[in-house]
Amino acid sequence: MNLIGHGKVEIVERIKTISDFKELHRIEVKRQLAHEIVSIAYGFLSPLKGFMNYEEVDGVVENMRLPNGVLWPIPLVFDYSQNEKVKEGDTIGITYLGKPLAIMKVKEIFKYDKLKIAEKVYKTKDIKHPGVKRTLSYADAFLAGDVWLVREPQFNKPYSEFWLTPRMHRTVFEKKGWKRVVAFQTRNVPHTGHEYLMKFAWFAANENQKVDEPRTGILVNVVIGEKRVGDYIDEAILLTHDALSKYGYISPKVHLLSFTLWDMRYAGPREALLHAIIRSNLGCTHHVFGRDHAGVGNYYSPYEAHEIFDSINEEDLLIKPIFLRENYYCPRCGSIENEILCDHKDEKQEFSGSLIRSIILDEVKPTKMVMRPEVYDVLMKAAEQYGFGSPFVTEEYLEKRQSILG
């Protein structure tokens, strides 16, 4: 058994076989924790090696810093039911969907004021905020400690085609000859507004590099995790971004598609920082931030995720943020523009998610200047194959969707 995680500690040496694992006290975890364990073990969330203890949570909540001074915006906690017989110092086995997933060395068991987490991280106590709701619904105690996967995660299709560990990301970047990589965060099927956000960000990241061959790439890194009714289904998000490149709208020479297992917290500015850290762990040099990054409802102003970077020292982030305004279709220019460069504000046709949604629900193919025809076709196919007929998440999808991790 090859453990996957950080550091070679004595525990890792001790748990050598599946029967060693079976002798441990075992806890079955929910999807969120299973996904986070995978992300921690592979280094998506580096320098975290496990779930946070009291001091770490407190530093993050109060100052966005780990006790060692490293910038970190959102607490990562392992909440557990106190019915479980676990004590500090234990090594426990973690199962997911009934199968061995990981081991954890429990260093600390603690409680923390969940309302305080909510207020500081989300800037609101409103239970209607999905991040607040998630936080308040945690169990009352938290386990802190490092984790190791006991097996490589198996992904179902189509996830398996796009799974790359942080190390694999770096290998692909090198193979493609990219010296710079700009990350694009998404949970959407791409309309042309997204496409040009990526294209414009490419120019920003490429800056003054030569263009005899592409030295800058775009990493489309989809956040895969908890869904809400009305979201695009995860399978469609991956397959449509793949189509955008496959059909040449963004050349494969400068395009790579992958995902990170992470349940969106909708923490707006703080989550923007977390996305920057994750993509820096993947080897990206730049990260684009558009309008309403990782926001929800009206809890954050449209460009609040840009503003938080004013308070961050450059040396605290190993990745450069690229700030862009929202794109729109300008009928005068005949192209995708934004209001910094184009002065036809009165004529602009904004991309309205709900308008595009209603067009798609009516099974009308949008114009190619809103959604590429191949993207639409792939979306509709994914709806049939994975969405129980719908490209959007329904109650049925939430109940019956195939699991991501096998």
Place this chain on the structure above:
Amino acid sequence: MNLIGHGKVEIVERIKTISDFKELHRIEVKRQLAHEIVSIAYGFLSPLKGFMNYEEVDGVVENMRLPNGVLWPIPLVFDYSQNEKVKEGDTIGITYLGKPLAIMKVKEIFKYDKLKIAEKVYKTKDIKHPGVKRTLSYADAFLAGDVWLVREPQFNKPYSEFWLTPRMHRTVFEKKGWKRVVAFQTRNVPHTGHEYLMKFAWFAANENQKVDEPRTGILVNVVIGEKRVGDYIDEAILLTHDALSKYGYISPKVHLLSFTLWDMRYAGPREALLHAIIRSNLGCTHHVFGRDHAGVGNYYSPYEAHEIFDSINEEDLLIKPIFLRENYYCPRCGSIENEILCDHKDEKQEFSGSLIRSIILDEVKPTKMVMRPEVYDVLMKAAEQYGFGSPFVTEEYLEKRQSILG
């Protein structure tokens, strides 16, 4: 009389009135020299304070360096007919179109192998190369020495609307709040390929700056000087770029139009360096270089002007080059693209100067995805007003065009 130039030397003190000027030995100069004197005096060609001596020409020709080590790619020489009675040490008066223009302190009178200049600067001895032809047609001796304007230049319309000294450029940049400015070199009426070259360069120059308000601008700096039959007329170049901004295709918030008096040498890579130096003197932080920059015929490969920057140390240039591929219209994308980002090479519709020219000659209005309708209209108006009916330079225009400097 307020002399305009560099340094306060005793000569400047001595020539105080127009009658002082009239006591000097006077030389009438051709347009090229008059324009270069204006450019030198205002600092467009800083650190040059005058015309080069033997050692300077030799350093530039052989190593692209002035004797003090400063990067400089193209010799600036004052050729004169030896019939003129001038000797080293003289202070001479310079007239243009019969009116006092400048004074010059003659430090050195020298000869230099013109064929060697041609070969080194233009990489060819071919007399059909317009830069070679110009060099070989210089008189046989050169005057070296600093120059001072004896009056502010007066420009005829429409030039007067767009005249900015280097200092005035910096003042406008500051007023507009620009922290970065990307220069765009042009001698063309803008088609959409040019427009998007500027827009894409804006993203590159803006890189990771905030976009709450524009902190990056585009300086469209037209090279005004000698024309060849078939070129767009200078007046139309200025007025159409102005239209591009006035009609909102590039917002005035990020757009400024001006010109530099300079006779194109068509020196390809070496001239690209000179353009970078000039725009750095205007306060620009970036300079975009597309395909065939400052080239002519097939003397240079399409991206040779990019390659020369490989041999230049960053600290030798106070401006960052931005390299972009040629744009084309992609009917699949429905937009202006380039072959780094778009993979529809087989369908691309390149901007052909001669095709656009023939459409315009037939008085057919091009589609707005080739040329903006307002740009076309302004072009046609300029043809009537300044071009003797033609938007392109004709023999008639060469003979009768209004002078630029009044």
